Amino acid sequence: MSAFILIRLKAARPQLALLVLALLVNVFVAPGFLDLRLQDGRLFGGLIDILNRGAPVMLLAVGMAPVIATRGIDLSVGVIIAISGAVAAAGVNAGLAWPLAILAALATGLVCGLWNGLLVAVFRLQPIVATLILMVAGRGIAQLITEGRILTFTEPHLIAVAGATLAALPLPVVVALAAAGLTGLLVRATALGLFVEAVGTNPRSSRLAGVHTSLVLGAVYVWSGLMAALAGLIATADIKGADANNAGLWLELDAILAVVIGGTSLYGGRFSIGRSVLGALVLQAMRTAILRAGLPPELNLVLMALVVAAVLTQQSPAFRPLAQSLVRRFKNKEAQA
Amino acid sequence: MMLGKAPTAESHLSRRPATAAPSGAPLVRAEGLGRRRLVGAFDAELHAGAVLGAAGLLGSGRTETAMLLFGVETADQGQLVVDGKPVTLRSPRDAIRLGFGFCPEDRKLDGIVAGLSIRENIVLALQAKRGWWRRLSTAQQHELADRYIKLLDIRTPDAEKPIQLLSGGNQQKALLARWLATEPRLLILDEPTRGIDVGAHAEIVRLLEDLRDRGMALYVISSEIEEVAAYSDRVLVMRDRAPAGLLEGDSITPAAIVNAIAADHHTQGAA
Numbered sequence: 001m002s003a004f005i006l007i008r009l010k011a012a013r014p015q016l017a018l019l020v021l022a023l024l025v026n027v028f029v030a031p032g033f034l035d036l037r038l039q040d041g042r043l044f045g046g047l048i049d050i051l052n053r054g055a056p057v058m059l060l061a062v063g064m065a066p067v068i069a070t071r072g073i074d075l076s077v078g079v080i081i082a083i084s085g086a087v088a089a090a091g092v093n094a095g096l097a098w099p100l101a102i103l104a105a106l107a108t109g110l111v112c113g114l115w116n117g118l119l120v121a122v123f124r125l126q127p128i129v130a131t132l133i134l135m136v137a138g139r140g141i142a143q144l145i146t147e148g149r150i151l152t153f154t155e156p157h158l159i160a161v162a163g164a165t166l167a168a169l170p171l172p173v174v175v176a177l178a179a180a181g182l183t184g185l186l187v188r189a190t191a192l193g194l195f196v197e198a199v200g201t202n203p204r205s206s207r208l209a210g211v212h213t214s215l216v217l218g219a220v221y222v223w224s225g226l227m228a229a230l231a232g233l234i235a236t237a238d239i240k241g242a243d244a245n246n247a248g249l250w251l252e253l254d255a256i257l258a259v260v261i262g263g264t265s266l267y268g269g270r271f272s273i274g275r276s277v278l279g280a281l282v283l284q285a286m287r288t289a290i291l292r293a294g295l296p297p298e299l300n301l302v303l304m305a306l307v308v309a310a311v312l313t314q315q316s317p318a319f320r321p322l323a324q325s326l327v328r329r330f331k332n333k334e335a336q337a
Numbered sequence: 338m339m340l341g342k343a344p345t346a347e348s349h350l351s352r353r354p355a356t357a358a359p360s361g362a363p364l365v366r367a368e369g370l371g372r373r374r375l376v377g378a379f380d381a382e383l384h385a386g387a388v389l390g391a392a393g394l395l396g397s398g399r400t401e402t403a404m405l406l407f408g409v410e411t412a413d414q415g416q417l418v419v420d421g422k423p424v425t426l427r428s429p430r431d432a433i434r435l436g437f438g439f440c441p442e443d444r445k446l447d448g449i450v451a452g453l454s455i456r457e458n459i460v461l462a463l464q465a466k467r468g469w470w471r472r473l474s475t476a477q478q479h480e481l482a483d484r485y486i487k488l489l490d491i492r493t494p495d496a497e498k499p500i501q502l503l504s505g506g507n508q509q510k511a512l513l514a515r516w517l518a519t520e521p522r523l524l525i526l527d528e529p530t531r532g533i534d535v536g537a538h539a540e541i542v543r544l545l546e547d548l549r550d551r552g553m554a555l556y557v558i559s560s561e562i563e564e565v566a567a568y569s570d571r572v573l574v575m576r577d578r579a580p581a582g583l584l585e586g587d588s589i590t591p592a593a594i595v596n597a598i599a600a601d602h603h604t605q606g607a608a
Binding site for chain 2: 189190191192194195197198201202204205206207208209210211212269270
């Protein structure tokens with residue numbers, strides 16, 4: 001077991017290095033960053049903040065990784081956050097008991113995922129187009145549910161989804177880590193991981209080998225929808241209201257980036273839930289560092305984009321030979337001089 | 338035990354069909370099976386321990402017969418009888434459930450899953466047959482892969498190598514291993530020896546003969562007419578996407594197959 005964990009850690013070295021780097025920048029701009037203190041049975045500190053703030057994108061990345069591994073993409077997860085949040089808020093405001101409101105929100109995510117899965121697996125639409133449909137329509141659906149307003153609520157249990165503490169950790173952190181663990185178990189303790197990777201690498205061969213390709217494709221979108229609904233509950237509880245226009249806005253891009261930083265290729269194939277979670281944390285740590293450095297917020301996106309471009313270029317197979325030849329040329333010049 | 342080895346002085350192209358002619362009820366019988374715009378109605382009988390060969394020019398409809406027999410395409414006429422019962426194959430999964438296996442013609446496009454390891458490629462069909470819930474443990478997968486690597490003499494340092502790094506012949510052996518692991522009753526092979534070096538070529542032919550002698554039914558599509566003539570008990574000749582004849586027993590010679598393939602091309606040319 002420990003050998004198994006060691007192998008996994010070894011495979012995650014680039015992501016861990018990035019995370020350490022991003023955390024070091026945080027320490028540099030905010031010296032007390034690493035301090036942890038226990039207060040009223042809950043841990044507080046910079047690291048906990050990153051886990052807590054990063055929980056929604058962690059959840060999205062957990063759902064997105066298998067989707068991308070099948071050579072697909074799910075552009076609708078940001079919108080599913082808005083829809084499921086709206087359902088939960090409208091539910092409690094209409095007098096629904098909080099467990100039912102939460103279940104309704106999760107069911108909404110499942111239905112959204114089922115819709116995407118149907119379009120991709122059964123009707124064979126290209127994933128980017130299939131999920132774009134919901135991405136475009138979804139904000140409208142969420143606005144219909146909230147009737148165009150920011151739907152605030154006071155139901156304490158629903159608010160607790162973002163505010164409660166479990167095992168000294170904020171509940172969103174526990175939920176995100178549990179979802180990641182469950183998903184990892186689901187794909188690696190069963191044959192689903194192999195099927196996902198086989199279908200993503202060569203769908204024709206996989207079908208001829210007897211893999212139920214449409215079921216595998218459908219399942220990853222359903223799971224992604226469910227993870228997005230969990231993220232939606234957290235996001236909604238966090239602001240004690242459902243904002244159809246802004247909830248989850250552009251988070252699908254963060255999720256895709258997290259998965260790609262986690263080493264999964266957009267061409268499908270090998271994927272890792274753990275490394276995708278690390279990718280999400282890298283993004284959150286970067287964002288926090290930029291904010292804490294007091295840089296103008298306009299600069300945030302530009303800096304993030306630059307860092308991401310650097311990370312991805314470094315991973316690209318075309319870049320390495322190029323970099324190596326540049327280094328060689330540089331060394332030759334030095335030798336001549 | 339090593340399948341397909343023990344080379345003898347005898348050429349692998351000398352005629353060595355099954356010792357006893359196929360008799361009794363066939364395992365699989367295609368009766369006027371066909372699909373519009375794919376292939377015209379054809380009959381075929383596949384017996385345990387016997388080889389049905391398929392010959393014909395490129396585009397003659399040979400591969401299409403295999404697609405109907407394996408459920409890659411669903412027939413819209415005729416019927417398929419397995420174990421005396423009529424069946425409809427809607428997908429390869431249906432065929433695999435009946436104990437069929439299929440090594441397709443285009444190894445790269447339809448066969449190997451490049452990027453996955455040799456081990457994963459070998460266990461894929463068996464795992465798919467078991468379903469996603471009943472995962473073969475990593476130890477079982479290693480045991481299975483290592484057994485077939487030894488059995489089929491797949492030349493690789495270990496089972497974890499990505500399969501695309503193997504030579505064509507070894508990739509083909511790995512695909513055979515994928516199906517042998519499911520213990521099929523019928524193995525359908527489309528051009529099993531195309532693009533393979535001479536040594537591996539002979540090994541694969543001997544392996545097919547071994548499998549037949551162990552009681553497997555084989556349907557082998559091949560453009561190597563000498564080879565088809567050597568190991569087949571019956572030969573289905575296809576022409577213009579329709580059956581053009583069935584050769585049996587002593588009438589199976591390379592010359593007879595060529596004649597059947599080419600038969601009325603002259604008359605067609607004149608018309």
